Amino acid sequence: MFKKFVNEDHENKNWFSLNYFFAGTFALIFIMILVYGVTAPIHRGAPAEWYDDIFNFRIIAESFANSFCHNSWSHVLFNMACFLFCGLYLERKMGSIKFLLLILLLGLLCGVASTAAVLDANWAGFSVVNFALYFYIIIDFIFLALAKTKRNKLNLIFGGIMMVLIYIFMSINTEASSFYGYPLRLANNAGHFSGALIGIVMALTIRVARITTPAAKAAAPSTEGSD
Numbered sequence: 001m002f003k004k005f006v007n008e009d010h011e012n013k014n015w016f017s018l019n020y021f022f023a024g025t026f027a028l029i030f031i032m033i034l035v036y037g038v039t040a041p042i043h044r045g046a047p048a049e050w051y052d053d054i055f056n057f058r059i060i061a062e063s064f065a066n067s068f069c070h071n072s073w074s075h076v077l078f079n080m081a082c083f084l085f086c087g088l089y090l091e092r093k094m095g096s097i098k099f100l101l102l103i104l105l106l107g108l109l110c111g112v113a114s115t116a117a118v119l120d121a122n123w124a125g126f127s128v129v130n131f132a133l134y135f136y137i138i139i140d141f142i143f144l145a146l147a148k149t150k151r152n153k154l155n156l157i158f159g160g161i162m163m164v165l166i167y168i169f170m171s172i173n174t175e176a177s178s179f180y181g182y183p184l185r186l187a188n189n190a191g192h193f194s195g196a197l198i199g200i201v202m203a204l205t206i207r208v209a210r211i212t213t214p215a216a217k218a219a220a221p222s223t224e225g226s227d
Contacts, residue, residue, distance in 0.1 A: 006021065006092060007019045007092065008093045008152065008154075008155065017094070018095050019091050019096055024091050024096040024097075025084065028083070028100070029087075033077075035068055036070045036076040059115065060108075060111075063111035063112045063115040063121055064111045067108075067110055067111040067114075067125075067126060067128055067129050068126060070126065075174070076126075078172075078174050079125060079126040079127050082127075082130050083129075083133070085162065086133040086134070086162075089159075089162050090137065092158075093140075093155070103129065106198065106202065109198045110191075110194065110195045113128075113195065113197070114190070114191035117191060118190050125191070127191070128191045131186065131193075131196045132198045134166045134199065135199035136199040137162050138166065139203035140203055141162065170183035170186050171183050171184065171185065172185070173185075
C-alpha cells in the first residue's frame with residue numbers, strides 16, 4: 001500500500017519516472033523560500049519597455065526568474081503552501097525528475113506569458129506557475145474521471161481532494177485574509193489567467209502526444225494506474 005501511495009504505477013516505473021519520496025516538491029519549496037530570503041532586498045524586475053524588443057534574452061531570463069521570486073514572506077509562504085499540495089499530487093503521478101522538468105518548463109512559459117499579458121516584467125510570484133498546475137491537474141482529472149478503462153482508486157480520491165483544494169486556493173484573498181467564495185484570483189489577474197492557459201495547453205499537449213505517439217505514451221506520466 002505504501003508503494004502505491006508514493007508511486008502511482010509502482011510496478012512499471014524506472015529510475016526516470018520514480019517518485020523519490022517527493023524530493024522534488026520539498027526541494028523546490030526550500031529553494032524558493034531561500035531565494036526570497038536572499039533576493040528580497042534587490043529584486044526589482046525589468047523595465048516596462050520590455051516589449052520594444054520581445055526576443056530580448058535578458059527579458060526572457062528576467063521573466064523566468066520572476067516566477068520563482070516573491071514580494072513578501074506572506075506571499076512566498078502562501079504560494080508554497082498551495083504548491084505543496086500540487087507537488088505531492090503530481091510528483092506521485094509523474095516521478096521526481098519529470099516533475100522537476102515540468103516545473104522548470106512552466107516557470108519559463110508562464111513567466112514569459114505573464115510578462116506579455118501585462119506588458120511589464122516588473123512582477124514576481126510563483127502563483128503564475130501554481131495556476132498552470134491547477135489547470136493541468138483539472139484537465140488530468142477530467143480525463144481520469146471519463147476514462148473507460150479501469151481507474152486507479154487512489155487517483156480518483158486524491159484528484160477529488162485536489163479539485164476542492166484548487167477551488168479554495170483560487171478563491172482566497174491573501175491581501176485581505178478573506179475568502180471570496182468564487183475563483184476571483186483567476187479572473188482579476190492577467191498573470192494567473194495566462195498561467196492557467198499554459199497549464200491547459202500543456203496538459204492537452206501531453207494527452208495528444210500520449211495518444212498519437214507510442215513512445216511518448218510510454219514515457220509520459222500516466223493518469224490511469226493499477227490498483
